[in-house]
Amino acid sequence: MRRSVVSVFLSLCLIVGFTLTVNAAEKPIVIGAPLSTAFLYGWDAERGIKLAVEEINAAGGVAVGGKKRLFSVEVIDTRDLEPQVPVSEALLGVEKLILEKKADFLIGGPVRSEAALAAMDLLNKYKKVSIVTTGVLTPAYTKKVEDNYAKYKYCFRNTSHVGVMIGEFAVLFDDLKKSQGFNQAYIMVQDVAHARGGGEAMKKTLTERGWTVGDMKVYPTGTTDYSVGLTDAAKKNSQVLFLWMDMPESAILLKQWSDMKSKALPMGFVNAAEQPGFWKASGGRTEYLLVNLVNAGNSPSKTTPWTMKFCDAYKKKWGLEPEGYGTSSSYMAVYQLKAAIEKANSVDSDAVVKGLEDIDIMGVYGRMRFDKKSHEIIPSLDPKEGAVTSIIQWQAGKRVQVFPPKAADGKILYPPWAK
Amino acid sequence: MEVLVYGIINSVILSLYALGFTLVYSISRLPNFAHGALYVTCGYLVFVLTNSIGLPYPAAAVVGIAATALIGAVIYRFILIRIRGMEISEIIATYAVGLAILEGLRWGGLRGMTFVLPTFYPGSVTLFDVSIDIQRLIIVAIGIMTFAGLYLFTHFSRIGLALRGIAQDERAAMMLGIDSDMTAVVSLAIGSGLAGFAAILVLPLGNIVVEAGYTVLIFAIAVCIIGGLGSWSGAIISSFIIGFAQILTEKFLSSHFTMLVAVLAIIVTLLLKPSGLFGKQKELEERV
Numbered sequence: 053m054r055r056s057v058v059s060v061f062l063s064l065c066l067i068v069g070f071t072l073t074v075n076a077a078e079k080p081i082v083i084g085a086p087l088s089t090a091f092l093y094g095w096d097a098e099r100g101i102k103l104a105v106e107e108i109n110a111a112g113g114v115a116v117g118g119k120k121r122l123f124s125v126e127v128i129d130t131r132d133l134e135p136q137v138p139v140s141e142a143l144l145g146v147e148k149l150i151l152e153k154k155a156d157f158l159i160g161g162p163v164r165s166e167a168a169l170a171a172m173d174l175l176n177k178y179k180k181v182s183i184v185t186t187g188v189l190t191p192a193y194t195k196k197v198e199d200n201y202a203k204y205k206y207c208f209r210n211t212s213h214v215g216v217m218i219g220e221f222a223v224l225f226d227d228l229k230k231s232q233g234f235n236q237a238y239i240m241v242q243d244v245a246h247a248r249g250g251g252e253a254m255k256k257t258l259t260e261r262g263w264t265v266g267d268m269k270v271y272p273t274g275t276t277d278y279s280v281g282l283t284d285a286a287k288k289n290s291q292v293l294f295l296w297m298d299m300p301e302s303a304i305l306l307k308q309w310s311d312m313k314s315k316a317l318p319m320g321f322v323n324a325a326e327q328p329g330f331w332k333a334s335g336g337r338t339e340y341l342l343v344n345l346v347n348a349g350n351s352p353s354k355t356t357p358w359t360m361k362f363c364d365a366y367k368k369k370w371g372l373e374p375e376g377y378g379t380s381s382s383y384m385a386v387y388q389l390k391a392a393i394e395k396a397n398s399v400d401s402d403a404v405v406k407g408l409e410d411i412d413i414m415g416v417y418g419r420m421r422f423d424k425k426s427h428e429i430i431p432s433l434d435p436k437e438g439a440v441t442s443i444i445q446w447q448a449g450k451r452v453q454v455f456p457p458k459a460a461d462g463k464i465l466y467p468p469w470a471k
Numbered sequence: 472m473e474v475l476v477y478g479i480i481n482s483v484i485l486s487l488y489a490l491g492f493t494l495v496y497s498i499s500r501l502p503n504f505a506h507g508a509l510y511v512t513c514g515y516l517v518f519v520l521t522n523s524i525g526l527p528y529p530a531a532a533v534v535g536i537a538a539t540a541l542i543g544a545v546i547y548r549f550i551l552i553r554i555r556g557m558e559i560s561e562i563i564a565t566y567a568v569g570l571a572i573l574e575g576l577r578w579g580g581l582r583g584m585t586f587v588l589p590t591f592y593p594g595s596v597t598l599f600d601v602s603i604d605i606q607r608l609i610i611v612a613i614g615i616m617t618f619a620g621l622y623l624f625t626h627f628s629r630i631g632l633a634l635r636g637i638a639q640d641e642r643a644a645m646m647l648g649i650d651s652d653m654t655a656v657v658s659l660a661i662g663s664g665l666a667g668f669a670a671i672l673v674l675p676l677g678n679i680v681v682e683a684g685y686t687v688l689i690f691a692i693a694v695c696i697i698g699g700l701g702s703w704s705g706a707i708i709s710s711f712i713i714g715f716a717q718i719l720t721e722k723f724l725s726s727h728f729t730m731l732v733a734v735l736a737i738i739v740t741l742l743l744k745p746s747g748l749f750g751k752q753k754e755l756e757e758r759v
């Protein structure tokens with residue numbers, strides 16, 4: 053008995069050793085990740101990519117050409133989210149990944165829209181397939197692919213853009229109107245292109261849907277006092293305060309909102325309030341705030357069977373919950389790439405483009421397939437049909453997913469002082 | 472009424488940002504462009520001392536301010552002393568030190584939005600039908616006490632009188648035995664400590680981020696240029712001008728232009744009275 057156990061163990065060791073030797077002999081597939089790593093949308097994306105790579109490699113790697121190849125990751129800090137850092141810096145980073153680090157594919161950024169749009173020509177020049185997974189909220193990215201497919205076919209995006217997000221918010225506003233009788237909104241946005249665009253689009257959408265928009269305040273980056281806007285919103289009996297900001301000073305706004313006991317329910321795209329530690333950091337003053345995390349899986353939820361599996365694996369590896377936007381999409385992009393390579397049975401860029409266009413998998417945030425013309429992930433409010441968003445509400449220190457209804461884990465709560 | 476209440480609060484915060492910067496310039500004619508970085512450094516240091524080491528908040532605040540003051544003194548003793556009198560070099564050197572500090576903090580882990588200091592007292596009150604959080608009222612009260620304290624220090628203490636002596640006439644003060652370099656070290660230390668003090672008061676309103684260093688520096692420079700470089704009373708008055716102008720702009724024009732107000736005020740001041748409202752520097756040339 054003892055001898056047979058030993059022989060089984062030795063055989064296993066030989067098999068594992070042989071497999072590892074074979075895998076080690078194969079050249080790894082290099083994923084280049086151009087990310088602004090000093091910011092949430094960069095570092096969390098990096099963690100997502102590394103987690104997926106680790107899982108895939110542990111399971112044997114990618115089956116291509118009758119062999120198994122492992123993934124390796126090269127991350128470069130593009131610094132494109134830092135103020136006053138030029139777009140050219142991000143482009144240099146992308147080029148360095150391709151030429152020096154010999155990246156076969158790119159996943160992640162650049163994160164800022166201007167930088168990502170400028171990088172599209174580089175991707176065409178070097179024929180490198182890229183899946184943008186974080187930032188880049190401009191609809192222009194995939195519109196460019198649609199308008200000039202031959203040139204930009206290597207560019208994909210597996211997350212959302214402003215247009216889709218506004219549509220999702222509109223549905224949520226409709227629900228609020230129907231269930232609570234709300235029809236007065238007030239908009240506060242940051243003075244940057246995507247936020248102004250988001251605010252204007254929201255104002256138009258709300259007006260069309262029968263809402264009265266008290267005003268739309270545009271705040272320059274660095275604003276440290278929001279009292280005039282909050283007082284004005286109160287005077288106009290606003291019931292919802294729509295925010296679109298990614299500046300750190302939005303934390304001041306949220307604290308002022310709570311301290312002034314503003315009656316308007318705050319919601320929107322607020323970068324400062326995404327991280328799990330923010331509730332504690334704000335002394336609980338983010339309670340009731342609704343935040344769009346763009347994709348499910350950027351906080352724990354039961355959207356698909358894979359969502360909690362991903363969140364648990366992330367927490368086990370990194371010691372905390374996924375922190376915000378860009379995490380689940382970056383993680384899933386690696387699995388999408390794996391599926392596309394295996395479908396194409398090649399790492400040739402043109403073959404992988406076709407593979408990405410054809411794959412249809414159930415992922416962390418729902419069914420994941422790309423539009424064949426624009427290379428935009430197909431969105432939906434039903435995880436069985438497409439990629440779903442995640443609008444969470446801070447409730448007793450936890451991020452509870454409250455939208456879309458088909459993937460909600462809880463209901464929206466209202467501040468007691470708003471009654 | 473909200474314009475008056477929040478105008479005062481905004482103005483006091485601006486003057487707290489600028490007080491240390493203008494003190495250093497008025498005494499030693501040194502433009503400390505690392506001022507904003509020292510502000511953030513103090514906030515982050517206090518955060519680390521309270522959250523990682525477990526020091527009680529008041530003790531951490533005292534250590535933070537003292538450490539910031541020490542950094543200011545070190546900046547003069549090891550860097551500025553070698554280039555004193557070379558104005559452009561002073562600006563470049565202090566800005567470089569500030570940049571190194573801020574980017575060093577980012578590299579060292581000051582990333583994200585979850586670094587905050589606790590408020591002195593939670594909650595809000597309603598005054599004259601305007602809702603105000605208690606932290607802002609504390610800022611106003613302590614701010615006014617700080618202005619008064621600095622006035623008393625510079626007018627009635629031995630060190631304060633020495634500092635003023637150097638500020639008024641450096642050569643005459645030196646003839647009376649006042650050490651110019653030591654005075655500069657003291658002024659840099661007090662100015663940097665004031666940056667740290669402002670951080671302890673103001674940062675609980677939001678969070679500690681690297682970008683705050685640049686914002687504070689811009690406002691400090693704006694206040695000092697408009698008030699007149701080196702003039703304390705000018706700095707306080709210009710803080711109120713900018714503070715109220717910002718609130719009025721948001722109220723009656725657009726929030727979009729609130730940050731422009733400070734920049735526009737600098738341009739107008741430089742065009743009409745380059746020495747600033749109460750500045751003595753270049754005043755004679757302007758009159759001639």
